Every structure is written in structure tokens, then in C-alpha cells.
Amino acid sequence: MFNSLNTVFDPKKFKAKYQEARVIVLDDSFNTFQHVANCLLTIIPNISEKRAWDLTIKVDKTGSAEVWRGNLEQTELYHEQLFSKGLTMAPIEKT
Numbered sequence: 001m002f003n004s005l006n007t008v009f010d011p012k013k014f015k016a017k018y019q020e021a022r023v024i025v026l027d028d029s030f031n032t033f034q035h036v037a038n039c040l041l042t043i044i045p046n047i048s049e050k051r052a053w054d055l056t057i058k059v060d061k062t063g064s065a066e067v068w069r070g071n072l073e074q075t076e077l078y079h080e081q082l083f084s085k086g087l088t089m090a091p092i093e094k095t
Helices: 011-017 033-043 049-062 072-084
Strands: 020-026 064-071
Touching (some): 020 072, 033 049, 033 072
16 A cells, blocks of 8 residues: 655655746836836735835846746746836746
């Protein structure tokens, strides 16, 4: 008889199934600071206004900023939503 409680957890299999990825916003010459910050506030869950502005400033000063890191499915959703608001997005980066 097989007892599932004795199953060994294999972190490699788990990580492969639930792969993480990153959403990166790129700097551009047409989106305003206000628009970028508002998009981050409305789309990225649990982001504070200060964090949204800090990331917006980082995009402007360095050319890009990671605004989300999480499971691939959520990453794809947030990437698409930010892109649909007109933000310039880097391709999704799997980690």
C-alpha cells in the first residue's frame, strides 16, 4: 500500500513546474512619470505609492526596473496589463 505522506518533496521538480519570472518596465520618451506610477499602482498587487514612484524614478534614471517577480502565470498577466496601458516592456525574464 502506498502512503502519500511518505512522498519525498523534490524542489527541482517543484521549481520547474512553478517557474518564477520577472516583469521589467523600460524607459521611453513618451510615458509620463504620473502614468507609469499610476499603472504600477493599479496593476501590481500590494504596491505602495512610494514604491511605485521609486520604481518609476529608477526606470527613468537607469533605463529599466523590475516591478514584479513571481510565478510565470501572474507575471504574464501583469506584463500584458502594463503593456496594454502603453508602457514599454522588456520581454518576460524567467528566473
